[in-house]
Amino acid sequence: MLETRLDLDRIHAARRVIDPMFLDTPMYPCDALGRRLGCTVHVKLETANPVRSFKARGTELVTSLLAGQGRTDVVCASAGNLGQALGWSGRRRGLNVTVVASRRAPVAKLDRIRALGAELELVDGDFEMARERAADIARERGIRLVEDSLDVETCEGAATIGLELAGAESTFDTVLIALGGGAMATGVGYVLKSLLPGVEVICVQPVGAPAMTRSWHERRVITTESTDTIADGVAGRYPIPAVLDDLLAVADDAVLVHESSIIAGMRMLLEDTGLVIEPSAALGVAAVLEDRDRFAGRHVVTVLCGGNVDLDAYQRWVRR
Amino acid sequence: MLETRLDLDRIHAARRVIDPMFLDTPMYPCDALGRRLGCTVHVKLETANPVRSFKARGTELVTSLLAGQGRTDVVCASAGNLGQALGWSGRRRGLNVTVVASRRAPVAKLDRIRALGAELELVDGDFEMARERAADIARERGIRLVEDSLDVETCEGAATIGLELAGAESTFDTVLIALGGGAMATGVGYVLKSLLPGVEVICVQPVGAPAMTRSWHERRVITTESTDTIADGVAGRYPIPAVLDDLLAVADDAVLVHESSIIAGMRMLLEDTGLVIEPSAALGVAAVLEDRDRFAGRHVVTVLCGGNVDLDAYQRWVRR
Structure with a gap:
């Protein structure tokens, strides 16, 4: 029994409240991306809706x-x-x-x-x-x-992604989740640890915004003075204690990635899947790029959590 | 009773054969695009799968x-x-x-x-x-x-898009469909005319590849000597008689659009929805751009049928 603020029944009930437009988002294999990364890759696409993110x-x-x-x-x-x-x-x-x-x-x-x-x-x-x-x-x-991540509804909403992953036909062994305030990581992590406990839940944050990841590793809230990352969606400095507690209960690991890997991830996702995503959504691919041995031969799902990006900046990032 | 090669029961049955990964694709409103086009716009997104098209x-x-x-x-x-x-x-x-x-x-x-x-x-x-x-x-x-469009299974597969449109919650009055060989236009058109006869089914083809559109207007097969369009996915010259017959039964109109409108459509879809699509998928938006009065205030669904594009060419097209 996981000790968190989350509850499976409430998460199931959430599906009946959320506009179906935001549910049952595409999840599919990306062979080309997998070949480049040395593992099997499915993407879970959260950008094909009117607000272009899972929020x-x-x-x-x-x-x-x-x-x-x-x-x-x-x-x-x-x-x-x-x-x-x-x-x-x-x-x-x-x-x-x-x-x-x-x-x-x-x-x-x-x-x-x-x-x-x-x-x-x-x-x-x-x-x-x-x-x-x-x-x-x-x-x-x-x-x-x-309050994102503190209000349990924001975590429960994100957790419905976890239900969809758990109900998918494919048998993955790893889920890569962008880590910011923690709503998505705790929500999705909770459902996976409840329903598919064998799946490794790995949270990914930029080196330039490491507060929650450091907090997870030290098991206490660590704040930072500033952030420095293009992944604006996950750039918080003050982890919320209650969310950290939940994250400690459901995450198997939390890793940090460099900006260059985030950019390489965005470029690969454009080239291999045709998807324009924001930097936060490339964190999962970046994590594989930074530790290929760890993921070699594994079957990962990476949640493409958002696609709101300034096109000029995006073009600069992905241009070779 | 529509006289075509298509059959609703067979199309319903098709849903049980097709990998769910290709079914129930996202359909959602695009307010920003609608404001620019002067009408209400939903997109039906067929590119978020491993082959990046509805095929x-x-x-x-x-x-x-x-x-x-x-x-x-x-x-x-x-x-x-x-x-x-x-x-x-x-x-x-x-x-x-x-x-x-x-x-x-x-x-x-x-x-x-x-x-x-x-x-x-x-x-x-x-x-x-x-x-x-x-x-x-x-x-x-x-x-x-x-044989695409001639083999009825290719039309029945495309027709499952029509079932999803007919089952959607939103109440649209117009569907814009890219017209090439005719599988998608006849398949989707047949289902809509069967289940939502009040919805106008408008097929769109490039001026540079007009064979099927001309054939529809003249009610007989018209071939062309050549094609000249960036919308490679719809550039046929020899319409298939049996497919034309079906199209005559289910389409309300077939219109031709210029290359400049296709490019403007691709650019708008990138800017307003963040989606990278191939030229054929921009035909619907192009049709609105070329006849704003006709669509003013209407509620259109445009099927974004494919996203397979050479990125270099794409960048050239959408660059301002």
């Missing part, structure tokens, strides 16, 4: 709950993807959505948050500064603050 | 049938996508697959056909020359020739 799985739950409680307003901090997802789910349920983001977030993400009708407030600092400002707004206005 | 829906049926008959060899002509799909489906069922293609087909398509283990023979002429050569091979070796 709506969680915001569908959160906003459904809020609407049921008669709430009218909600605020979140976002690196860019949660804000879009909350904008989408909130609009559908008549909620006024406010998103706080860093001015340094990709323009594409900020534009799309606005386009979804959310009120966008920018802060000069990084994601952690946006988190503080969002909390202030929630207090000032007396409205609900959605 | 495996048909080859799953064909190869299942052949394997059931104890056949060991099969040959087809292909513009590039059918060959990959037949390679995939054939390999899975232990069939030796031979593909004949034009030497001018995109290198990416040819490479992937080889990578799937198919024997690839190149001809110096265009797709119609490949069709002749494939027929010769079938006769010489006494093996089964798969």
Whole structure:
């Protein structure tokens, strides 16, 4: 019995609340990519939806709950993807959505948050500064603050990916999950450890944003002064204790990868699968690139968690 | 009662034969694209699978049938996508697959056909020359020739897209379908006209490869001397009479679009949805671009039928 904040029955129930558009996403083998990586590779594609990331799985739950409680307003901090997802789910349920983001977030993400009708407030600092400002707004206005990874619905939403992996026909032995705040890693990890305990759950974070990975290895919260990575979606500095506890219960490993590997991963995914993904979604491929021996001959699934990227930056990264 | 070679019961049955990996593909609204086009737009995404096109829906049926008959060899002509799909489906069922293609087909398509283990023979002429050569091979070796659009299984496979459209929650009024040999247009069109007769089925072909569209308008087979389009997937010159008959029964219109519109469509799909698609898959968006008044305020679904493209050429096309 895994001791976490997660619960299989609730995760199954979540599937009935989430718009089917965000569920049962494509999962398929990529032979060419596997040949290059020296292992069998399936991708689980979370970018083919209106918000281009898995985050709506969680915001569908959160906003459904809020609407049921008669709430009218909600605020979140976002690196860019949660804000879009909350904008989408909130609009559908008549909620006024406010998103706080860093001015340094990709323009594409900020534009799309606005386009979804959310009120966008920018802060000069990084994601952690946006988190503080969002909390202030929630207090000032007396409205609900959605906290990614801390609010269990965000983990349960992501965990529905785990149900889909566990129900897949293919028999994989490893799942590679991008690690940021931890909602996806704990959610997917919990389901896999519950239903397919033999599958290794490996979390991947950039060397330039290692707070959660270091915390996992030291089994206590480690914060960092700054972050330095193109993988903007996972660049937090203050791990949440309750999420770390869950991660300790469900992850088999947490590894760090270099920017060059993330870029190589994005390029390979474009060349071998035709998919444009954001840096965070290339973390899994990057992990294989940095430790080929470990993955040789194995059957890995890598979750392509998001595809929100500034095209100019993307072109620079993938150009040879 | 529609008089065609197609049958709803057989199309429903096809779903049980086709690998689920190729079924129930993502369908979702693209607000940003819709704003630019002046209508509501859903995309039906057929590129997120190992062969990056809808063609495996048909080859799953064909190869299942052949394997059931104890056949060991099969040959087809292909513009590039059918060959990959037949390679995939054939390999899975232990069939030796031979593909004949034009030497001018995109290198990416040819490479992937080889990578799937198919024997690839190149001809110096265009797709119609490949069709002749494939027929010769079938006769010489006494093996089964798969003929796209003529073999009803290729239409039935494509028609399963129509079932998914008809079962979708959203209420669209127009479906835009790339028109080449006619398998997709007749298959999807047949299902829609059977289940959602109020939906307008519009086929789209490049001005540079207009044979089937001209044939549809004149209600008799019109061939052309040559083709000139980047939409290699739909560049046939000799419409098949039986397929034209079906198309006459199910299509509401067939329109031609210019190369510049196809390129603009590819660029918009990249910018507004993050999807890399091949020229044939941009035909629907191109049709809206060329006749905005016709589509103003309507709710269209465009089927993104393939994503096999040479990246260098693609970059040239979409670069501003």
